[in-house]
Amino acid sequence: MQLFYSQQISEGKILLDETESRHAISVLRKQKGDVLQVIDGKGGCYDAKITEANKKRALLSIQNQTSYPKSDKQLHLVLAPTKNIDRIEWLLEKAIEIGLSSIHFIQCERSERKQVNLERLEKIALAACKQSLTWHFPEIHAMQNLSSFLSEQASGDRFIAVCEEAEFLLQKTSEIKNEVWVMIGPEGDFSPREYEEARKAGWKGISLGDKRLRTETAALLAVAEINFIWQA
Amino acid sequence: MQLFYSQQISEGKILLDETESRHAISVLRKQKGDVLQVIDGKGGCYDAKITEANKKRALLSIQNQTSYPKSDKQLHLVLAPTKNIDRIEWLLEKAIEIGLSSIHFIQCERSERKQVNLERLEKIALAACKQSLTWHFPEIHAMQNLSSFLSEQASGDRFIAVCEEAEFLLQKTSEIKNEVWVMIGPEGDFSPREYEEARKAGWKGISLGDKRLRTETAALLAVAEINFIWQA
Structure with missing residues (x-):
């Protein structure tokens, strides 16, 4: 199933933006009368027929709509991005495939990376959502x-x-709330002062086992384990 | 902790091969008398003093030895490699960090990739083992x-x-044996004939949830979940 994305959906019509129009009309050679599947990133999935096969602004008419309810489980990942941004882009793709509600980037004392390109991350997230049939897009925070x-x-x-x-192993945790936040530090770990500050703000220390994990592996393992605990 | 690897360990002496010697002596500027940590990939970790700081064949004298027992848990991943080999290299690194005993590559009817470069995968595996403190190296099969x-x-x-x-969800499985095999198909999935053949050979169908996962994400999720079940 090939999915398209639009934020401009109203009164039975869908307008595809330039990127999505180009992909549908120029690349995939879709024509007037063809039916596309369009998602809105908020749980809506539409079957819509092309009424104007414009390469920059394709217009569609909605024929059928499915609404996927939002899960009552919310997983938020808080992360000091790695120096090598490829590792974060990879993590974002995988975490979305497995299940993620939002990602927040933090700057720590030992952070080697001071900024992230949100626009690029949004594109990766969109592709991952389409690929994995993730109907509710995760929020990506600056x-x-x-x-x-x-x-x-x-x-x-x-x-x-x-x-x-750590106070406890995530592996030994069988009961967690429906809203979970997981914070992963930079390659050089949190400083003792930062850890103390987080503890005072109500964050509990957890261990992910006795292996020495890379930042992005630790993050992905936490995402997999929390989704697993919820489903078990 | 910086680790070096050697297969030539006997009678209290360790010989580093050309790659490891160059890294220790030329890159890190280690000298005669310096103590290195050397692993053998079979559970042994040695403190060894450099006796000959040769850039191609460094010789060390063992001062102390630690033996890490092999886990009684064995996870074997059987995988049809993806067309894009980067995804497999990434998976191998992450699966080793989380916990993996062996990886087997299979060719299926719908496989787009007919071969893998074992030498390159061995290098990636070695780096991941050193990084994650994995004392027993996984086997990589042709x-x-x-x-x-x-x-x-x-x-x-x-x-x-x-x-x-699927017969069952991995998420609903609380009891598994100490030896587990997981087989993941190619991007176009197993053919019905292949699936039937595996079933007849005693393999049970499992689902990894209702998301549409990429091959390497499915493999990594299975590795994370099985390790989690064992530890819980």
Whole structure:
């Protein structure tokens, strides 16, 4: 199933933007009368017939609509991005395939990367959502200082992954809330001061086992395990 | 902790091969008298002092030895490699970090890739083992036809991941044996004939959930979940 994405859906009509129009009309040679599957990233999936096969602004008429309810489970990943951005892009794709509600980037004392290209990450996320049939798109948040992030309100279970001395192993946790936050530090780990600050803000230290995991592997393992606990 | 690898360890001496010698002596500027940590990939970790700082054949004298026992849990991944080999290289790195005993490549009817470069995969595996403190190296097996692979003896739980109509969800499985085999098909999935053949050979169909997962994501999710079940 080939999916298209649009944010401009109203009154029975769908307008595809330039990127999606080009893909449908120029690349895939779709024509007037062909039916496409279009998603809105908010749970809606539409069968829609092309009424104007414009290569820059294709117009479609909705024939059928399916609404996928939002899960009551919300997993938020909070991450100090790695120096090599490929690893983050890869992680984002995989985490979306497995199940993710939002990703937040933080800057820590030992962070080697000070910024992320949100536009590029949004594109990767869109492709991953289409590929994996993820009807509700995850939110991608701009980079923020750790202290500023911690000062904001957060509900649900909040876990901070640490390399040593964790309060508990995620593997031994059978009951978690429907809203879970997981924070993963930079390649050089959180500083003791940062860890203490997070603990004071209500984050619990967790270990992901006795292997030395790369940042993005730790993040993906946490995403897989939390989804697993919810489904088990 | 920086680790070096050697297969030539005997009578209290360790010889580093050209790659490892160059890295230690030329790149890291280690000198006679410096102590290195050397692993043998079979559970042994040695503290060894450099006695000959040769850039092609460094010689070390063992001062201390630690032996890590092999886990009683064995996870074998059987995989039809993707057209894009980057995805397999990435998967191998991550699966080793999380926990993997062996990987077997199979060729299926719908496989787009007919071969893998074992030498390159061995290098990636070695780097991942060093990085993640994996003391027992996983076995990497050459590509084999699916039928020929299925005709070989295999013990333990054997699961074949299918896109539809699985006998059970891996997520609902709380008890698994200490030896588990997981088979993941090519991008176009197993053919019905192949699936039937595997079923007859004693493999059970499993689903990894209702998301449409890429081959390498399905494989990594299975590795994460099986390790999780064992540890829970």
